[in-house]
Amino acid sequence: MRRTGFLLMMSVAVMLLLCACSRQQTELIHSVSDDTSAQSITSNEQLNGKRVGFITGMIHIENFRPHYKAVEYEFSGFSPMLEALKAGKIDALLSNDAVAKEIIHENPGLTMLPSYAEIFASVGVNKNNTELGDKLDAVIKRFLKDGTIDRIEKKWSGSDEAAKVLSTVNHNGENGTMIVGVQGDDYPSSYYKNNELVGQEVDLAQLLADELGMKLKLVVMDFSGIIPGIASGKIDLAFNLAHSEERAKSIRFLSPMSTFSSVATVKSADYVGTASGETFLASLKDSFRKTFLVEDRYKLILQGLWVTIIISMLSVLFGSLLGVLVCAMRRSRTKLLSGLAQIYIRLIQGIPIVLLLMILYYILFAKVDIDPVLIAVVGFSINFAAYASEIFRMAIDATDKGQLEAAYALGFSKYAGFFKVTLPQALRHILPIYKGEFVSMVKMTSVVGYIAIQDLTKMSDIIRSRTFDAFFPLLATAFIYFVLTYLFIFVLGRVELRIDPKQRKRIVKGVRPSVPAGKEEAV
Structure with a gap:
């Protein structure tokens, strides 16, 4: 428990350090922008050769291309694109006038150029x-x-x-x-x-x-x-x-x-960014308030966290069961079953999980009225099973075959030999790798926003779209993922201790533990 508390304290310290570094970097960029204010953009013609950002799928870049030639940067949302503009990564962001007015209202020092379409x-x-x-x-x-x-x-x-x-x-x-x-x-x-x-x-x-x-x-x-x-x-x-x-x-x-x-x-000529007189603690307090307390936004985080946990737990459950089946097929002496299992494993391992989810959502289940969370569970279960089956197979193959033959010689049946001899030893090899694969799957659930699921990451993006704060919501979400995965690691670690005979305490029945001299109880 002391080790757990120490790691959590260290993670909080790292998050605060990252917040401080990001704020210092932002202030440095803002100070540099003061020196280059004379080069500020005041007309659309000046965008030629500049770096412009746009949202994937929106038509603003299509209207821009016939008139101007610029270096294009594609973003998934306005918050990261806005932060890229303020950080000097891009020179302009494209949107409609309504969105631009809201951005300028929340970020003094930015200005809107005349309409180009x-x-x-x-x-x-x-x-x-x-x-x-x-x-x-x-x-x-x-x-x-x-x-x-x-x-x-x-x-x-x-x-x-x-x-x-x-x-x-x-x-x-x-x-x-x-x-x-x-x-x-x-x-x-x-x-x-x-x-x-x-x-x-x-x-x-x-x-x-x-x-x-x-x-x-x-x-x-x-x-x-x-x-x-x-x-x-x-x-x-x-x-x-x-x-x-x-x-x-x-x-x-x-x-x-x-x-x-x-x-x-674009940035206006008098752009200075965040007020330099604000202390780090004051900035951190304000970011915390806007991210969690204003309009009770912490409830959105809790909703997203619950969705992430549901997808993770159901996927590991069904994925493990499917993995056992695929493992049995892979080890089968029937070439057809073994071949089908091998094709399944190689196919799933070769497809990115994002594409698998989108194929399920937009193609296979396109005409079916089904909750996207269930589609995510199906997708991650299929993906997890491919890797879990190989973990199971390698762990079983790593056990000593001589012990199984000895069990048969003692009269054990095939199934009794597997469950009483092979499986207990295989679990010692399975859990360390299985634990890492499970944690990786939990972190991969952050992509379910592509199929209309409001998980922890998506809720963080929604909050960022209201606060226009790119740093704190991301770091807070990263910290929540760290705590969540560490709790899963801790639970699986305790299970591993109970399964592995080399790590758990041994108690021999009928033998009393030794008592130090002078501590004997009166009879």
């Missing part, structure tokens, strides 16, 4: 679901005519936070369920406020579902997965999708709802 955004639906598409289009046209959409846009883009509440509706669900894909980290379109998913898109989705007499199901996913999700049928629709000829080949666009501008956000 106009975007007509509308609802995207599955091409094959013509009935739903026609009904939605009729309702949207009516909402445009009576001003409903305009009122929703003004409410969620305004400065009155008290007015930003979802409309009251009654989803009777008599006509089925409407599945809508949202990002969940895109203010003011869809974001978390007081642990509730709100925003312009959420509000409009509720009104549309109410008009059509349908239940509403919101699926939080990365933007890069929204259009594939519509095309594959995992979701029915998504909002604010910019029209392009390439996208129109995969999905159907309804009547245009709004117009956005593609803009570039």
